[in-house]
Amino acid sequence: MRVGRVLGRKLGRRRVQGIRFRLGLAMALGLLPILLLGVIQTEAEFRKQEQERRLDLQLAAERSASDAKARISSTVVLLQALTPEGGGFFCEARLTALAARMEGIASLARYSATGAPVCASRSESEAQTKQNVSADTWHQRLKRGEDVVMQRSADGESLIVAVRWERPMGAFQGAMAATVPLSVLQPDIRDPALPAGSEAALTDGAGNILIATDPRPFALKRAAEANGWTDRARADAVVMFEARDAQGRRHVYGGAPLAGQDVFVLLSAPAPGLLSWARLNPFGTLLLPLAAWLTAFAAVMLLSERIVVRWLDYLERVAAIYARGRFSIRPVQAEHAPAEIRTLARTLGQLGETITRRDRDILDALEEKDALLREIHHRVKNNLQIISSLLSMQQRAVTDLGARAALGDTRQRITALAQIYRVLYQSEDIREADADTFLRELVGQLIAGEAVRGPLVTTSIEADPLIIDPDKLAPLALWLVEAVSNAQKHAFAGRGGELKVRFKVDGDTSVLEVEDDGPGLDDAVEAGVGRTLMMAFAKQLRGEARIIPAPGGGSIARLTFVTPEARDAAQVREVAAFRLSGTPPQA
Template identity: 30%
Template sequence: MRVRFTLLLTLALLPWLFLTALETLATIDRNRDSQGQLADVVAANAVGEVGRTLEAGRLGLEAAPQLIADMGCEEGAAEVLGRLGVYQAMIIKDDSDVPVCQSPASLPSLEMINPDPFRAQDSFRIERGRLGETDVVVLQKLFPSSGRTYTLVLPEKLGLKDVLDVTLREGARATLTKPSGQAIVGTNTFPTPNEGAMDRVSDTEVSLLNYTNDLGEDRRVAVQFFRYLDLYVTVSRDLRHERKVAFMNPYTSILLPIFAWLVGFGLIWIGTQTMLLTPIAKIRRTSRQFASGKLGSRVDLSNSAAAEVQGLAYSLNSMASQLEERDSRIADNMDEKDTLMREIHHRVKNNLQIIISLLNMQERKAETEEAIATISETRARINAIAIVHRGLYESQDLRGVDLEPFVSRLVSTLSESLATEEAGISLTQSVESCILNADNAIPVALFIVEAISNAAKHGAKRGGAIEVIITRPSDASLQIDVRDNGCGVGDPTAMRGIGTRLMRGFARQLSGTLDYLDNAPGLTARLTMPLIDNEAQPFQVSRKGR
């Protein structure tokens, strides 16, 4: 989603960026021209200022003898410096080159660097010097009548520090050059007069020229020849820096929309994350928790989420609350149903116990062995059904019966009912753990009752054994063996008693098969049935003879 928003924002800004680029190119040209014109004016003013400063110094030297004569040496020198302003020192020497006086009183020694001699026709000169460790410009006036030399010291920056460093900036410098080409201040960045270029320089106004020096630098030069000073004053600047400055401001016109695009992208990124992506992630996480069964999960969104997403979260929470309430009602109904079903199975079991008690009463009144045996068999069958119902209401799941405790209880009850211990018959069981469908539990129980009854009656004798073995040959089948070690039978297929018929009926009801195996000695009745849901076949017992 963020990528799509970014692409849309980029496409939306493309026309603006294109038009801004065209406007920037035009602005660069205009800006370069205006910057150049401004720099030319500043440089020309600087050249004129230097000329006026030097001329003021020359005039100050002319007036110095009279002021000193009137005010005294030190006070007169200080007065001259005070009127000139930018000059930093004044020194007066006699013929012996010994300072007569100076201002300020404490000065380092002044050293002249390669000075030209005074000309006979003009006793004024401007030279380069060093005052202590500082390079300076030296203005000197020789008065032959007194033999004294009056000297003014001017800083090398010529009072142009702010103009050069602040206004014209990088690469700008001022130069004082003699007609011979010797530089007094700075280095010569302009051809000497001998090269012919100075022919274009005026002595009445500042000339503006372009010049490429020996280092390959394109420079713009403001120059004027001051005839009364016999000096070229030059202020030059680097055009490359000027072009950089010309490009600087227009570039902001391009950078501004790019910056705006970046800010917009950041805001979209944060906005989509805060208003959409994070809330949607919370909704998705809560939905997964709800789907996994955590019905108490709810979406908790902050106020920063979009209103539409908050509406979606509200709908999801409302749906979750309704489902949780419905699930609670269903769970309550299921609990109530389970309770009722357990009560029903319990009452059925109690009613069967009442029937068993009635049969016991009837058995005590029976007079023949055949009647007693019939009642005993009936009681065992009813007891088996009662045990099934007991197992159902005692189990956690009403849909099935755990075979292991169920068969153990059934075998124990049959042992008492058939009096196998008094008859000297051992009755045991070996059951593999399995949950049997409730619909199949009763026919299985009745099958076991009939098989054990038949074995106790016709197979096992005193000292014999009857064993119930339940195994699972596969995950989809169950095998029930009731085995005895009695005398066996000659032909199992010829068995036609009611017990056999009942067992075959139970096998059909369970969608299984009944087989008799001769295990010499003894006989095994084997029921093999599937462990899948099958439609119960109708239980039918033939009414023909035993």
């Protein structure tokens, strides 16, 4: 499972899922039939080479035992030539002379149909005259009709070669036999075609070793591994098999008939690893297609990187810049890319130009809209000031004190709203305003308006800068008007004093406080219209308003509300930065 997870993470990586890997994979799949064809051809070459190896092994084995084969063949020819002659008086002398002159023949002998010795060379005459061979296997085989028979002698040091002796009508008359010492049949392994460490041996028809250059490789650990190879060699001429010797070393064996059906040559060579040396493949037929396949795969990976992927990465970087709002970049380096990439780059550049032109048109429209909104705000401010002036005139004409106070409060509220529109059309962006600047100007205007009609009131303002939209600024301004008005009416009436305004922004929460040094809380303030309006404005800001005693005397009107933010302030600043950008840079 851990391997599966690791493999899944690797396959999920961008490098594995990219176009380069997919092109390489597609190419690899496309060339796979060629590789499979190479494998099939290699397999066919394996089979062909195996046949050639079998033939080479047979020829090498025959060459290794060529002397033994020549001696056996010459012996058979000699015996066939001597067979027609009868025993006669001079039989022993002739056989003795021939045995002396023929190198590699220890003795010659003639036997009757009943296995009795007729005559023999002197080296064996005494023993042969007393020995009947009718019970010997080789004599019985000749009697059954075989022409040539070879068999190991009873002492194990010679090979008996015998031919059939027939009458003119074909009836079995006896046998002509020669004894050949095994020492003269020793195979020669100096053939350069033989693998290093090869050994050769002659065996009888049952696979028993007659003579060998080194008997150890032919002493098999499991005789069953040979599996009757001599019987298969009689049918197939060449037999190959693998087996382990008594020391456990693995060898490759190749056997073939050497003389008739009774003598075989067996070749042994060390097995190279797990494969038989006769199955060593022609590496070129497999490695060359594999190397071509790997080379093509590497070439596709490299060329796709140089021709396609790096240009796609370049265009991706340009597109990422476009995604961040910088449409002045142009992919000019792609002019050296392939035609398809150049077309894509030109399309991307045209897209950037189109968006740039559209943004300019939009910005021009926004500027025109801003100018109109500034004009509207200016006119609204003027109209509100006219209304405030009319109320001021009406206030002076009214003699009732309550009515005059009500008109004064209304005039202050209208003045606060006019101040909002004045700040908006004078600000850099008409969609937002700085709370610090607005609060200072509004408080100053409210205090200055009452300064000519009453005692001196000093003010101190501490305000954190906060950019907010007009919808949130209006209830904030009206709440401040009510708080300052209450302080002027109840705290500073007839005495003056000090007014402190504090505006603090603490993350998601903001606090606006108006503190006076008057006599303290008044029940009329708690139940008045101003108090009701303050609570209503606080709800509009999703906050709460309270009037609490000040630590040093007087009272504090506190408004706690959720910190308002300018509508699309980040987008407004980004557009402004784009409008101030100079000559478009080139990517």
